[in-house]
Amino acid sequence: MSPGAPRLEVQFLPAREGDAIWLRWTGDDGAPHQAIIDMGKEETGRALVERFRALPEDQRVFDLLVVTHMDGDHIGGVLTCVSDAKEPVPGLVFRDVWFNGWPHLHGERAPDPLEAGPAAEPLEAGPEAEPLGPAAEPLGAGPEAEPLGPAAEPLGPAAEPLGPVQGERLTRWLMAQSWNAAFGRGPVVRPDDAVAAPVDLPGGVRLTVLGPTQDRLTALIGSWRRDVEKALAKGTLDWASPGLDLSDLPVPGAQPLGADAEVVDEFEPGFEPLGPATPPVLETPADLEELAATPVSLDSSGANGASIVLLLEWHGRRLLLTGDAFADDVLAGLVALRAAETGEALSGSGADEGAPDAGAGGEAAGG
Template sequence: MIKLKFLPARFGDCIWIEYGDGEDRNRILIDGGTAGTRHDIKEMIESLPEEDRYFELMVVTHIDKDHIAGILGLLEENDLGFKVRDFWYNGFKHLTEVEEVVDENDEDFGAKQGEHLTQAILKHEISWNGDFNNKAVVVDSDILPKITLPGGMQLTLLSPTPVLLKDLKPKWVKEVTKANMVPGGPPIVEEEEEEDETFGEAIPDINALAQTSFHEDHSEANGSSIAFLATFNAKSILFCGDAFPSQLVKTLNIIEPDRKIDIDLMKVSHHASSHNTSPELLEKIKCSNYIISTNGSTFKHPKADTISRIIKTSGAGTQLLFNYKSSTNEIWGLNSLKNAHNYDAIYPETGIDGIEIVL
C-alpha cells in the first residue's frame, strides 16, 4: 500500500506519504508548502500516537518559499515532537562542495550557518543527507544513486547534478546578501512570476495548445531541485519537484534507454508551469495519472499548454488530479472537454483537505 496526501499547500508542494503492509506504516514528507502549511503538517503529526511520530525521510527539494517555508516553521520550534531518520536538503555548504574552483570567500561562507533551516537541522541534530554520507544529494555520473528506505521503498535519484547546484550559488549569495543575511543556509527565494494566461469564458483549444513551442525553465533554484523515482510493491511514482525536464529525460534514459518507463503517478513539475513538462518528458513515460499541486494563486498555475500536452500525449483514460479546485483549473472539469478528449479531472471535495491517493 502507498497512500499519498497532497496537502493544501497554497501555491506550493507538501506531500505526506505512507507506505507499508497492514498496520506497519512508514512515512516520508516531501516539502512543506508555504508558511501556513506548517499548521496542517503539525496537525497530522499530532494525530498520530506519540510513539509513531517518526519519518523515514524528510525532503526539501529546493529553496523556493512554496517548498521550504512550512518545514522551516516546523523545525524552528523548540520541541519538534517527532523524529526523522534522514533529512535530504542541499544547503549552501553543498553548493560549495561541488565547486570546481573554490572562491576565496568560501571559507567565510562555510563558517557561518546564517540561514534558518540549516540552523534548525543542526540545532535538533537531525541526520542531514546521511544517505549520501552527509554530502550533496546529487547525480554525479551515469550510475544513479539508489536508496532503499526502511520498509522497502526504493528511491532512484534523478536530479540535480553538481553543475545545476553550482549554477545556483551566485543567486544564493546575491539573495542572502541583499536580505542582510550571511550565506551558509537557504534564503527564502521568491520565484519570478510568469505571465498570466487567462481565458475568461473561452474554452482552451487542447489540440492547438499541445502543439505550441516548448521553452525550458532557466531558474537556478528550480534546476537545483531534488527529484526521484519512487518504487514500492510494483508501483512507481515520479516526484519531479520543480526540476528541469531535460535533466529528468536524461536520467530516465539511463534507467530505460530504449523504451518508455511505466509510471503509476507523476507529480507534475513546478505546478504545471509552461516550462517544466516538455513533450520529450511526456513521451518518455507511460502514465495515466498526473497530480498538480497548487491553488492557482500568485503564478496562475496550472498553465493550459502543459495540461493540453499531458492530455494529448497520455491519451484516453488520462486522469488529472488536483489538490485544490480553483479558478485556474476548474475549466478542465468541463464535461465538453472531458468527453471530447476522453480524460477525467478529479478535485478534492473541499478547499481545505487537499487530495488523497492510494496506490
C-alpha cells in the same frame, strides 16, 4: 484492501502554488512508514504543525523528509513547522533529511555534528527512534486540517523572499540532524551521464535520484553568497554556513556589494512568476488543446534547476517526483536510468532517444 496488506498512499496537501506531498506505505509485514516531500509555504507549515499534533505521538516518526529546493513554496513550511518552530511538535522525528545546502553546492559533505558541535537543538530523537506501531492509522484518520484560505497569515515585513536565506535558516537546524545521511552528508545529485545507487527505505520503498547534477548546484554559488551577504548586512539573518567566508562583510546596515560589483552567476535571483495573471478557461476539449498549443518560455530559475528529482519504486509501481526541475533535466535523468537498466550507452543528451515508461501504474508528481 485487507488489513496488513501492502499499500502506498500519496496525499497532496493544500500548498497554494507550492508542493507538500505526504507518502505513507506498509511493507509485507504490515508495519507502517511515512515520508514528506516538501512542506509548501510558511502558512502550509503552520497548518502541518496542527496536523502532526492531531496524530498519536507514536505516529509522528518519518523515515524521510525531502526538501527538493530552496524556493519559498517548497522550503517555507519546513521552517515554520520544524526548524524555526517556537514549540516543536513532541515526538516528531525525521530519520533522514535530504536537502542540498551551501557545502553541497561545492560538491562537499556537510560538517558532521560530532566534529562541528551542535548548532541547533535536535527534534528529541534520532535514527534510533522506535518505528511506528502496527496500529498506526491511515492518513484519513483524525481531524482534518483546515484548508488554507485567503485569510491565512501573511509573511511579516521582515520576511526574506530569497531562497538562499531560507536555505541558511534550515541549514542551521540541519547541522545537528541526520542530514543527507544516505549520501554520507554529501550532495543529493545524479552523476553526469549516470544514475546514483538507489536508496532503500524500510517497508520496500526504493528511491533513485534522477536530478539535479552537480553543475546545477554549482551554478547557485554566486547568488547564494550574494543573498546571504545582503541578509546579514540588513540584520534579517544572524548565522551562515561554515565555509561561507563572510569575514569581509561590512558592518550591519552597509551595502555588502558595491553598485559596480560584478557577480558571476548563471541565474538571476528574485521572484519567480507563478502562472498567467488570468487563468485559462478550460470548459471544452478544444480549450485544452488550445492551451497545449500555446508557446511557453523555458524555465530558467536556478533554484528550480537544482530541484531534487526522485523515482520512487514500490511493489512494481513507479512514482516520479520532480519538484520544480527543468523538463529537459527530468528527461535526461530518465534516459540515464534507462541506460543503466538496459546496459545501453548514452548518446548525446538522450533527448532524441525518448524516455523509459514510468512502469505499471506509473505517475508523475511535482510542481
